[in-house]
Amino acid sequence: MKRQFNIFHNVDKPVLLLYLLLVLIGWFNIYAADYLEGQAGFLNMSASHGRQFIWILISLATAAALLMIHTKFFSGFAWVIYGIALLMLGAVLLFGVEINATRAWFRIGGFAIQPSEFAKYATALALAAFVSNVRAKRTKPVHLFKALLVLVVPAIMVLLQNDVGTTLVFSAFSLALYREGYISGLWLFMAGLAIVLFILALLFNEFIIIGVLAGITILLIFFLRNKAGVAMRLIGLFVLLSVYVYSVDYAFEHLLEAHHKSRIEVLLHGAGDTQGVGYNLHQSKIAIGSGGLWGKGFLQGTQTQFNFIPEQTTDFIFCTVGEEWGFVGSSILIIIYLSLLLRLIALAERQKSAFSRVFGYAISSVLFFHFAINIGMTMGLVPVIGIPLPLISYGGSSLWAMTLMLFTFLKLDAERLEMT
Amino acid sequence: MPFRDHKHAFTYRKNVISTIIIGVTVILLLRLFVLQILDPSYKIFARSNYLRHVTDYPSRGLIYDRNGELLVYNEVHYDLMVIPGQLSEIDTLLFCDMLGISQETFESRILQARRHSRFRPSVFERQISKTTYAAFQEKLFRFPGFFVQPRNLRRYTYPMATHTFGYVGEVGPQVIGNDPYYRPGDYIGISGIERAYEKELRGQKGLRIRMVDVHNREIGSFQEGRYDTLAVAGKDLYTTLDASLQKYGEKLMHNKRGSIVAIEPATGEILTLVSAPAFDPGLLVGRQRTRNYRALQNDTLNPLFNRALMAQYPPGSVFKIVSTAIALQEGVIQPSTRHGCAGIYHTQGISIRCRDHPSPVDAITSIKHSCNTYASIIFQRTINQPHFSNIQESFSRWRDYVSSFGVGQIFGSDLSHELPGIIATADYYDRVYGTNGWRSQTILSLGIGQGELGVTPVQLANITAAIANRGHYYTPHLVGAIGHPDNRQDRFALANNIPIDPEHFETIAEAMRQVTNDGTASFSRIPDIPMAGKTGTVQNPHGENHSVFVAFAPVEDPQIAISVIIENAGYGSTWAAPLASLMIEKYLTGEVNRSWFEQRILDADFITANP
The missing domain is CATH 3.40.710.10 (DD-peptidase/beta-lactamase superfamily)
Known part of the structure; x- marks a missing residue:
């Protein structure tokens, strides 16, 4: 009974290492982002990095606790946890404090706690519990509907908080549903295409997009001309997409009222942007772009140190990495994420139980969504959606929730042989 | 499903997901490469963001008579300057109200300044009054891209010898083209002694490179002032006039x-x-x-x-x-x-x-x-x-x-x-x-x-x-x-x-x-x-x-x-x-x-x- 005395027994060391690495990188960059000359001290509680240090300790303690809990607890209490999460989401709407026009926070002492972060974890558990309980050989639409319900209920409650970014995170779970065969590849592709075209239609002239689509269609028809019936299907798809693009544009221009329109514009060009549309993004790109190959060095970033970028410790933390550590440092961070994601998927695949596998895919999807959208938005690839960079951004709830997800999964993986 | 069994279908889907993740990561890396390595413009933006070149204008030399009586001296005034590249959304209504100008004037001046240079300061409003200056000093942080530049103006002990002293005015484009010392908005002696002894009177402009934060507040000097030059005051002239x-x-x-x-x-x-x-x-x-110059020009007595x-x-x-x-x-x-x-x-x-x-x-x-x-x-x-x-x-x-x-x-x-x-x-x-x-x-x-x-x-x-x-x-x-x-x-x-x-x-x-x-x-x-x-x-x-x-x-x-x-x-x-x-x-x-x-x-x- 040796392993009872070693909580790290069987725990996947690469994931553990990558986790600690990311948390450490995050903390250093938060320190750089809110560093003020003359206000020294690594453990200054009035500064973000000081509070983040406390959260790191809390998270590490949580991680240790999770590794000691019995494995059956997670699958057994998945729905209970889910219920608690929903209750908290409801409570925050009533009793929460409003920060940046978002009512998503409980304030306890000096710390603000965000139930929606916890809700992602709870939803992942519930989704895993639901899918693992479906015993049917072939999934039916009713299963998909119920699975979606599990996601949509918390998503809508988060949307009521006016937190569009976190709401969109819930769509990431569809990747896990795709893996389990609930959603077909075609639908996944069409959904992805619809989102991309929706954003493009708002950013660019609709006729340019339709023109590009026509070009792609003609090329595809040319290359696939040997396959029967492909041409007609492609033309049909093209017509469908063109109508979609045009109607998105039309709806945006004519049907939406001005304040809705500006809401979407802010969403596209920069949320919480008070100094002009696109200011955040512009400054963020300047910060990253000026980093060059090797970066300006720790605490040497001019954009970072002179506070040109709002919300730099949280959603725009990647600017600090980009500016102070350059292309080399940023690439290393991205590679670390990629390694973590691929490792998590490998771990998910080796699970014996459906619950563990679905849960693994669910948290991988959430992590991936955060990673891609957050870094993409700081570089102007995707609209500015206010979601943090997991494990890096300042924010206790985010770090804690991500720790919950990873270490729950590490515990499940460590005892995968017992989960059947 | 074109797969023989579930196992193959799941492997295929796992690979699709892995491919999506790797694909997105590659896109992020490519974008990073373009931003950080290929496109040099962001480095320039960053410099112009935090570096402000502050010109120190030396006081112009004084003019005395043959007995040492002071005839021409200086008085400090303030020019409101703008750096178009640092402008961002400001409360133009409040801004125009403080200066007493219209929105159209504001826009046309910004356009003019932008045409001159995005990164060099241009004069937005010349010689603002002391009260306006005081009001601006307090609110300046709300108007990023603007700052106040102290300048000297000539004052005369007696209203006399006007042709002899001559006058000081803004440099014209021709002078700027021929002499790199002068920048638009600088003053130069246009006639009289002011012109004949321009080089002695003007002194040497100093340049300080300051670092500013997002609120346009000065944080300190750039590289401990290594590239700063001190202003040298103009030389006084002792005229032969009685x-x-x-x-x-x-x-x-x-x-x-x-x-x-x-x-x-x-x-x-x-x-x-x-x-x-x-x-x-x-x-x-x-x-x-x-x-006044136009009025004097139109005066039939030709003063x-x-x-x-x-x-x-x-x-x-x-x-x-x-x-x-x-x-x-x-x-x-x-x-x-x-x-x-x-x-x-x-x-x-x-x-x-x-x-x-x-x-x-x-x-x-x-x-x-x-x-x-x-x-x-x-x-x-x-x-x-x-x-x-x-x-x-x-x-x-x-x-x-x-x-x-x-x-x-x-x-x-x-x-x-x-x-x-x-x-x-x-x-x-x-x-x-x-x-x-x-x-x-x-x-x-x-x-x-x-x-x-x-x-x-x-x-x-x-x-x-x-x-x-x-x-x-x-x-x-x-x-x-x-x-x-x-x-x-x-x-x-x-x-x-x-x-x-x-x-x-x-x-x-x-x-x-x-x-x-x-x-x-x-x-x-x-x-x-x-x-x-x-x-x-x-x-x-x-x-x-x-x-x-x-x-x-x-x-x-x-x-x-x-x-x-x-x-x-x-x-x-x-x-x-x-x-x-x-x-x-x-x-x-x-x-x-x-x-x-x-x-x-x-x-x-x-x-x-x-x-």
Whole structure:
């Protein structure tokens, strides 16, 4: 009974290492982002990095606790946890404090706690519990509907908080549903295409997009001309997409009222942007772009140190990495994420139980969504959606929730042989 | 499903998901590569974001008079500057309200600044008031891209010597193109001393590179000030002007057109340079400059015109002191050579009228009585000397004498915009009358200072100074010392010699002494001060004659040489001579005791009578 005395027994060391690495990188960059000359001290509680240090300790303690809990607890209490999460989401709407026009926070002492972060974890558990309980050989639409319900209920409650970014995170779970065969590849592709075209239609002239689509269609028809019936299907798809693009544009221009329109514009060009549309993004790109190959060095970033970028410790933390550590440092961070994601998927695949596998895919999807959208938005690839960079951004709830997800999964993986 | 079983389907889907993740990561890396490695513009943006180049404008050099009295100094004002590249959304309503400008003005100025440079500061609003400045100082952090730049403006102790001081204005595009020192919005001396001594007065601009944060607040200096340069203050100028004499001269010239130039003969230092009508130099300073300048430009009295250096008058009778000195040097007359005068001189179809005076006259009394007959005779003798082979030769020799007094060329010292005067060449007469088609009688009017002759007031004063010095002059100039009163400029210390023997100038000086003693200007005699002078009445085809007088005093130890021209005032003896005597009395004794005499000049008004 040796392993009872070693909580790290069987725990996947690469994931553990990558986790600690990311948390450490995050903390250093938060320190750089809110560093003020003359206000020294690594453990200054009035500064973000000081509070983040406390959260790191809390998270590490949580991680240790999770590794000691019995494995059956997670699958057994998945729905209970889910219920608690929903209750908290409801409570925050009533009793929460409003920060940046978002009512998503409980304030306890000096710390603000965000139930929606916890809700992602709870939803992942519930989704895993639901899918693992479906015993049917072939999934039916009713299963998909119920699975979606599990996601949509918390998503809508988060949307009521006016937190569009976190709401969109819930769509990431569809990747896990795709893996389990609930959603077909075609639908996944069409959904992805619809989102991309929706954003493009708002950013660019609709006729340019339709023109590009026509070009792609003609090329595809040319290359696939040997396959029967492909041409007609492609033309049909093209017509469908063109109508979609045009109607998105039309709806945006004519049907939406001005304040809705500006809401979407802010969403596209920069949320919480008070100094002009696109200011955040512009400054963020300047910060990253000026980093060059090797970066300006720790605490040497001019954009970072002179506070040109709002919300730099949280959603725009990647600017600090980009500016102070350059292309080399940023690439290393991205590679670390990629390694973590691929490792998590490998771990998910080796699970014996459906619950563990679905849960693994669910948290991988959430992590991936955060990673891609957050870094993409700081570089102007995707609209500015206010979601943090997991494990890096300042924010206790985010770090804690991500720790919950990873270490729950590490515990499940460590005892995968017992989960059947 | 095209898969044999679930296992394969799941592997396929796992690979799809992995591919999506890897694909997205590659896109992120590519984007990162473009931003950080390929596109250099963000590095420039970053620099312009946090570096602000602050120009330190040195205070412009002060201007003193010859006795160390401060005449021109500086006052700090504030320019509101803008760096278009640092602008972001601001409360333009509040901003425009604070400045009292319209939204359209705001936008057009920003556009203008943007056209000049995105990253260099442009002047947004010049010389904002102290209250506006105070209000801005508090709210500046709300207007990123704007900052306040302190600048110096000229102030004058007395509203005088405006043409001499000149004025300071914004540099034009041409100067900017030729001299890298200047940036748009900089000031430069445009006329007068401000222009002539621009390099000394301006000093050296300093540049500080400051780091600013997002609120446009200065955080510190860039790399500990390694690239900063200190501003060097401009050098002070110690002019040769005598403030009280200048002030007095301008007072006397009130309601008159003309000029006064007074020179210290022993040095060539200009004591007084008056051009009337004048204006307050303060009018060409500050926000109202453009408007005031336009008003002055449209003034029919042309106050911007510096008559002392730019008006070219035929000298008239005062020129007799020059032509007589030439005749004496050429030996065509002796001081004792006498000629009769019947009130008119006839020669080969030409008549020149003279005044009623005792006859006959010699070299001295001809000047004392300003005899045209005697002047005409000696001029013809000078030109018709038999040892010259032709008239070109003899006229050119005469002309060289006149030129040696400084007529026909600019002094090129520190007087700005001076004109050379007019003195025709032999070639000119050849062109007009045909080669050798002219005789001494053709150009006879030159002998009495009329004809193709133009002399500026400063040249007239210089001629007088040359006679006072008995044959040499020092280049007239306005600034004695630069930086320190003892740091004299030595470039004006060299005497210009006139090829006429001193004994002949003694004769002229004696004649001029008699002019003021019991000659044409005896009315203007100053008790106890021996003065040498010569009256002139310049014929003016456009109206009343100009009243001219030149003088120096005391005769044996000249301290001051002066020329006075009052346009449209008639006889030189009636107005110019009394005015000159008052100036001399004021300079030599420090006060004026002939109050009724003074009052007569002060009351005289030749502008209302001759608009």
